Amino acid sequence: MAYTFPKDFLWGGATAANQFEGAYNVDGKGLSVQDVTPRGGVPAKPGDHNPLITDKPTADNLKLEGIDFYHRYKEDIALFAEMGFKVFRLSIAWSRIFPNGDELEPNEAGLQFYDKVFDELSKYGIEPLVTLSHYETPLHLARQYNGWANRDLISFYERYVSTVFTRYKDKVKYWLTFNEVNSVLHAPFMSGGIATPFEELSKQDLYQAVHHELVASALATKVGHEINPDFKIGCMVLAMPAYGMTSNPLDQLAVRQFENQNYLFSDIHARGKYPNYIKRFFKENDIEIQFAEGDEELLKHTVDFISFSYYMSVAAAHNPEAYNSGRGNIMGGISNPYLEASEWGWQIDPVGLRLVLNDFYDRYQLPLFIVENGLGAKDILVEGPNGPTVEDDYRIDYLQKHLVQVGEALQDGVELLGYTTWGPIDLVSASTAELSKRYGFIYVDRNDDGTGTLARYKKKSFNWYKEVIATNGESLYR
Numbered sequence: 001m002a003y004t005f006p007k008d009f010l011w012g013g014a015t016a017a018n019q020f021e022g023a024y025n026v027d028g029k030g031l032s033v034q035d036v037t038p039r040g041g042v043p044a045k046p047g048d049h050n051p052l053i054t055d056k057p058t059a060d061n062l063k064l065e066g067i068d069f070y071h072r073y074k075e076d077i078a079l080f081a082e083m084g085f086k087v088f089r090l091s092i093a094w095s096r097i098f099p100n101g102d103e104l105e106p107n108e109a110g111l112q113f114y115d116k117v118f119d120e121l122s123k124y125g126i127e128p129l130v131t132l133s134h135y136e137t138p139l140h141l142a143r144q145y146n147g148w149a150n151r152d153l154i155s156f157y158e159r160y161v162s163t164v165f166t167r168y169k170d171k172v173k174y175w176l177t178f179n180e181v182n183s184v185l186h187a188p189f190m191s192g193g194i195a196t197p198f199e200e201l202s203k204q205d206l207y208q209a210v211h212h213e214l215v216a217s218a219l220a221t222k223v224g225h226e227i228n229p230d231f232k233i234g235c236m237v238l239a240m241p242a243y244g245m246t247s248n249p250l251d252q253l254a255v256r257q258f259e260n261q262n263y264l265f266s267d268i269h270a271r272g273k274y275p276n277y278i279k280r281f282f283k284e285n286d287i288e289i290q291f292a293e294g295d296e297e298l299l300k301h302t303v304d305f306i307s308f309s310y311y312m313s314v315a316a317a318h319n320p321e322a323y324n325s326g327r328g329n330i331m332g333g334i335s336n337p338y339l340e341a342s343e344w345g346w347q348i349d350p351v352g353l354r355l356v357l358n359d360f361y362d363r364y365q366l367p368l369f370i371v372e373n374g375l376g377a378k379d380i381l382v383e384g385p386n387g388p389t390v391e392d393d394y395r396i397d398y399l400q401k402h403l404v405q406v407g408e409a410l411q412d413g414v415e416l417l418g419y420t421t422w423g424p425i426d427l428v429s430a431s432t433a434e435l436s437k438r439y440g441f442i443y444v445d446r447n448d449d450g451t452g453t454l455a456r457y458k459k460k461s462f463n464w465y466k467e468v469i470a471t472n473g474e475s476l477y478r
């Protein structure tokens, strides 16, 4: 049945600095972990060695130039405004502000860039939603300190977030502390700047790194609220519901265990303490988290809202070896025979989004924000009546089905601040570093071999999303 979304619903799109800004060494920017991972940041399967990491940037790394948002932000923001965006999610590249991560003074040129971007957004009445750390830890912090495995990162992060909170306190209201904070369990280098090869990283060190990030996130929430009490600061988790492969109770237990690995992060952000279920897991795995004085108190600074990415679901079983497993967004799981998959093997499940929304809301009664959702697909540029375009009905179909389920969840009573599609303009993929895995409403003429003019073209989905926003969701039901 037709449904209109809430009046102030924040429609928009989401990006990350390292995947679209380019200008990796311009205006004093230091290197980030992304600048040395030309093949993307995710091990092909659990237990694999870290992805290819080079000593220094190599020309085949598409992220170095990205789609050059750094120099084209005015043109791109004008296109977002044309679609009617109310919100635009972007990250601040930590290494633009503190090139090495451990300096005492910030890089003024880096700060000025984001001033210009926020001012441009404000011209159109677009609310920025800023991720403080989106898979782009300064490389020096990875090399010198082993990233978040080292407690020193907390104070470097505190200095960085205090700097940007203070600088932009009147320009930005919505903040996210860490992108997909739970992903560090699966991609420790990309997510946490942890240089120790994955297969050599002990569970003890991994969960201690998790603890450091959780404390840092709580600290950011505390400091942010002191700088501006009107700030809305959220956590951001990778949401991936699991279904039991059969009605065997042991499979349902496997579901619970799979989901607890993710809930751990939102539970601590929302409830301010470690849940009991993880204490058992720690005990059974000889993990003993070192709490420094004050950590327990800090964790009590809970978030204002829960945000998450949602692309897919998986299935779980007590005997996973009996089934086919599929690839996925950083982590994967058993393939679900009821679902189809994208060209990259991510299983498409709109109803799963309604379930996730209801689960999070029941669990925390905090406002939610969907800050990533979308279909990565190979697009073909064709000549249309108004110039080059892409007939991306498959993308429209994916988004339409997911948004209808968002409408269902809203009618179920879920409180939802907004929805930002991933990559409203084509950008470089995080997991595989390709440009041919496109999510955008706007096509960018750049290819996997680095060729292309960087020209922007509107796809068919551009006008479709514009209409969805203009009608506040009503057009989804036509």
Ligand code: BG6
Binding pocket: 016, 019, 135, 179, 180, 309, 329, 330, 372, 376, 422, 428, 429, 430, 431, 432, 437
């Ligand atoms: C999320 C990340 O995991 O998924 C984004 O937050 C990423 O950075 C997105 O781009 C889509 O993944 P991919 O690998 O298709 O780019």
